[in-house]
Amino acid sequence: MAVRVGVLGATGAVGQRLIQLLDPHPDFEIAALTASGSSAGKTYRQAAKWRVDSPIPDDIADTTVTATDPDEVPTDVDLLFSSLPSSVGAEVEAPFCEEGYVVSSNSSNGRMDDDIPLVIPEVNADHLDLLEVQRDRRGWDGAMVKNPNCSTITFVPTLAALTDFGLEKVHVSTLQAVSGAGYDGVSSMEIIDNAIPYIGSEEDKLETESRKLLGDFDGASLSHNSMAVSASCNRIPTIDGHLENVWVETQDDLTPDEATAAMREYPSLDLRSSPDPLIQVFDEPDRPQPRMDRTLGDGMAIAAGGLQESPFGLQYNCLAHNTIRGAAGASVLNGELLLEKGYI
Ligand SMILES: NC(=O)C1=CN([C@@H]2O[C@H](COP(=O)(O)OP(=O)(O)OC[C@H]3O[C@@H](n4cnc5c(N)ncnc54)[C@H](OP(=O)(O)O)[C@@H]3O)[C@@H](O)[C@H]2O)C=CC1
Ligand SMILES: N[C@@H](CC(=O)OP(=O)(O)O)C(=O)O
Known part of the structure; x- marks a missing residue:
């Protein structure tokens, strides 16, 4: 069964690439889309200025975008892909992890923290197990992994x-x-x-x-x-x-x-x-x-x-x-690694 996932910052340039990669992905099913307060309550088609080179998937176009707040994301969503501006990521990503969500983030905040794994799966997949240290130290039920710049x-x-x-x-x-x-x-x-x-x-x-x-x-x-x-x-x-x-x-x-x-x-x-x-x-x-x-x-x-x-x-x-291997694709690949290693 596909893992239910959400995209934080879904209306942005990287968020759109994430949707393009996740919509046909057999292991993931998009179940939540978030953005800023000015997009919340609109359908995705109304909120996003779609600019990637394939049409907005129909089911996504009619989905209502919510605010980027743990209370707005269904609890049966297990994995969140984050492509928020780093200043926003620094404020909102940790509360999602506290609430039990696993976050695969592309935003630069926290990349150098010593208990946040920074991962390119083909290079350092073993670093993902830093999540055990992270959970012990932060008391999170969820977890956070970052991809690099x-x-x-x-x-x-x-x-x-x-x-x-x-x-x-x-x-x-x-x-x-x-x-x-x-x-x-x-x-x-x-x-x-x-x-x-x-x-x-x-x-x-x-x-x-x-x-x-x-x-x-x-x-x-x-x-x-x-x-x-x-x-x-x-x-x-x-x-x-x-x-x-x-x-x-x-x-x-x-x-x-x-x-x-x-x-x-x-x-x-x-x-x-x-x-x-x-x-x-x-x-x-x-x-x-x-x-x-x-x-x-x-x-x-x-x-x-x-x-x-x-x-x-x-x-x-x-x-x-840069926006596929360097951003959205990198986060999706980390999601696949999280799944393979049993973190979701
Ligand atoms: N563009 C690229 O190629 C790359 C970007 N990155 C990084 O990825 C992240 C996203 O970049 P990019 O997609 O270009 O950025 P965009 O500005 O295109 O998109 C930002 C997204 O975050 C949302 N957002 C903005 N402010 C808030 C807020 N206060 N609360 C909640 N959501 C908010 C926006 O929603 P709304 O539409 O409602 O404003 C939008 O969905 C950044 O950290 C960037 O540095 C990394 C590598 C490459
Ligand atoms: N700064 C990079 C893109 C980017 O947003 O990087 P980061 O994920 O480190 O914020 C560029 O301009 O091409």
């Missing part, structure tokens, strides 16, 4: 494939699509014919979240990876798909051929939304490209290419769909 998700799987060589220093420079800032995030006058070398708080997220994701969980606490990470983040006028240039210095010698093999052989998981292969490495020197490669693996694959030696270690490019 979209740019973090793009390069961390490629690093995970290289950990056996001893990661020491990582430099990453991003070219991020405008959808990452939300529909009204960057004006057309700002971004057309332009590139903006600043995205608020983004560099810090890549530098800290990557070390948490590649850290070790010993069953009681999590230690962060000791590699040094330096990030530079840029907004460019693509719609979807974050492209990143990466330089990696390792303890052991690492040739481009060895790195290519390690990425190609890096295992995926047997979860419904996990692509196989997880990392697709191109031989063509001009790939990956956002427009051509962002939908690989239904938007869930990581594309890599341009592997070469450099004075700063191994150099390569990688790419992922």
